[in-house]
Amino acid sequence: MWDPARLVKRSVAMGTPMIVATINYRLNMFGFAGSSDIIHAQPDVQQKGCNFGLGDQRIAILWVRQNIGAFGGDATRITIGGQSAGGSSSHAHVLEAIRGKGEPLVQRGIIQSGAVGVLGPIPMAVADARWEAFCQHLGAPTGDASSRIAFMATIAPSEILRATGQLGSIVCPLVVDDLTISQKPNGRWRIHFADNEAISPSDTPTQDAGVISALIGDTDVEAVIHLGEVGKIQSFPHLEELLADQVTSTEFMDKVYQAYGLQPDVPVSDLRKRVLQLLTDIQFGYPVQCARQELMGWEKSRDKDSGSTARPTAVHSYRMSVGNPFPGPRYGLAQHCVDLIYIYDCIAEALRVADEALPANVETNAGLVERIQEDWVRFITAPSVSSQAGCATVYGSDRTVSLVHMETNQAWTERLRRFHLLETYWASAQQLIKALAGSGHVF
Numbered sequence: 001m002w003d004p005a006r007l008v009k010r011s012v013a014m015g016t017p018m019i020v021a022t023i024n025y026r027l028n029m030f031g032f033a034g035s036s037d038i039i040h041a042q043p044d045v046q047q048k049g050c051n052f053g054l055g056d057q058r059i060a061i062l063w064v065r066q067n068i069g070a071f072g073g074d075a076t077r078i079t080i081g082g083q084s085a086g087g088s089s090s091h092a093h094v095l096e097a098i099r100g101k102g103e104p105l106v107q108r109g110i111i112q113s114g115a116v117g118v119l120g121p122i123p124m125a126v127a128d129a130r131w132e133a134f135c136q137h138l139g140a141p142t143g144d145a146s147s148r149i150a151f152m153a154t155i156a157p158s159e160i161l162r163a164t165g166q167l168g169s170i171v172c173p174l175v176v177d178d179l180t181i182s183q184k185p186n187g188r189w190r191i192h193f194a195d196n197e198a199i200s201p202s203d204t205p206t207q208d209a210g211v212i213s214a215l216i217g218d219t220d221v222e223a224v225i226h227l228g229e230v231g232k233i234q235s236f237p238h239l240e241e242l243l244a245d246q247v248t249s250t251e252f253m254d255k256v257y258q259a260y261g262l263q264p265d266v267p268v269s270d271l272r273k274r275v276l277q278l279l280t281d282i283q284f285g286y287p288v289q290c291a292r293q294e295l296m297g298w299e300k301s302r303d304k305d306s307g308s309t310a311r312p313t314a315v316h317s318y319r320m321s322v323g324n325p326f327p328g329p330r331y332g333l334a335q336h337c338v339d340l341i342y343i344y345d346c347i348a349e350a351l352r353v354a355d356e357a358l359p360a361n362v363e364t365n366a367g368l369v370e371r372i373q374e375d376w377v378r379f380i381t382a383p384s385v386s387s388q389a390g391c392a393t394v395y396g397s398d399r400t401v402s403l404v405h406m407e408t409n410q411a412w413t414e415r416l417r418r419f420h421l422l423e424t425y426w427a428s429a430q431q432l433i434k435a436l437a438g439s440g441h442v443f
Contacts, residue, residue: 006345010373016381019073021064025056027172029160034175035131036124040145049179049192050127054092058193061093061105079108079380083340087114088174091291092181096191097212098298098311104212105194108380111216112339115291116181116189118284120173127175137163171441188294212311213385214295215376217318217392218288220334223279226437227330230272230279236264239271246435252425256432259418275436282433283442284336286419292317299387314385317392317406318375322399325354325365334397342372342395363399371401 004020011018025031031053042048049055065075082090091111097104138159140151164170176183182190223230233239239262247253257263260274298313320339323332326347341347342365355364372395379385392412394402406412422429433442 001346002340002344003346004344006348007343007373007376010370011377011381014374014377014381016377018377018381019068019071021060021068023057023060025053025060027053028170029134029164029172030157031056032172032174033131033134034122034124034127034172034177036128037131037135037145037148039177039179041149047179047193050175050177051180054089054174054180054191055193057089057093058105065105076107077381078106079110080106081110081112082114083112084114084336085119085171087112088116088119089114091115091216092174092191094212094214094295095189096194098295098313099190099309100194102194104311106212108213108385109215110376110379111214111288111291113218113222113284113288113336115216115288116174116191117287117290119171121176121181121183121189122173123176124178127177130169133167134163134169137167168439188290210311211314211385212298213314213316213379215316215318215379216288216292216295217320217339218284219320219336219338221276221280222284222336223276223437224330224333224335225441226279227276229437230275233268233272233275235268236262236266236271239275243432243435247428247431249425249428252428253432255421255425259421279433279437281415281418282422282429283437285415286422289416289419296390314387316379316385316388319392319394319412321397322368322395323397325351332397339372342369343376345369345373365399368395368399368401371395 004022008018008020032051034050038050039048061078061080064073065078068075068078080090080093082088090109091114093106094109094111095116097106097109135148135152138152138155140148142148164172174181176189180192182192184190233242243253256278260278262271262274262278266274292315295313295315298310299315300312321334322338322342323334324330324338325341341351345351348369351365351369355366358364375393390407391403391405392409394404396402404412406416430442
């Protein structure tokens, strides 16, 4: 659906042509099943670990590095990009590029509406419990790891997909297996796919050689994916009832009700919007902000006296406040995936029809497409990327574009205050989102 052809065409029109390579990789249980059984059954001759989908992506990136020159590309200027779960994957490859031991496979990364921390990683104990339920559901033997894996290998893919649906485990998170992903003392993560991999160094250094650049951001209402569940909330007392037995900290709930304006006199339509904001902050906003802060923390590595072993970074931030431009129940919502409408312009005719309904002398959707595409192309193709120095580009609800400072902009500072509340009571925040949204997309 998200054909990059128009984005590439824009790069050509700008005089900075780029090549886009899209990849396939294993998904669901095939790409992200994780368990001690799987690791124990792996032969010693191969690299052990889980998170196979990330490994597939890495092989594809390595292929691009080795072959893109034959297509007129530059193997020293590779940008990895992804959105949602793809944003988490992109972030993982950026982290490895920054902290990895060998030559980085990518020099830039675009991290949209996802990050490591949004969709897992989950501890191995949790992964083992999910795997055990999966094996029992399919009737696997209870013996040693090798016999269980041998049995599971006989199950048809269609049966595996059916079982994951029946168990509510279609979405598979990353796993902290301490082989491909490990957790640092500060709670952040390291990626280890390249630790035992020899990569030929680049023959020609780039202008910003050694600097790993990242474009990272999200949308205002990512939690629209939970709109169905939120739509069931009938009133404030009903919301209190849903949360009363699920969230153990009454102190947290009192502060949440105040911070998000969840009060008995709020109309139910506004109540649901505010709950969506709360769920957006927990599942997407706060983890993406943590990833941004970590990436910005490595910007000082440009200073040779910093003592950091990480490669230096240059971070660009953005925020999508522009809403869905098409008629329907999500019209005007800066929903999950709304950025893709403008980056790829794949619904061009409908978007121009939407523009015909706009008042005169206002910014158009077509104009915003052009601006966003130009911003993405410049990030990908510029000889070097400089830091935004704590600023972020906001694509507004009125389709205007502004550059704001994240420490002084009112909307951003209010968001950071909410994030601080969630960070202080993170375990309770996790209880809350599971109570309201279920566990299918929440880890």
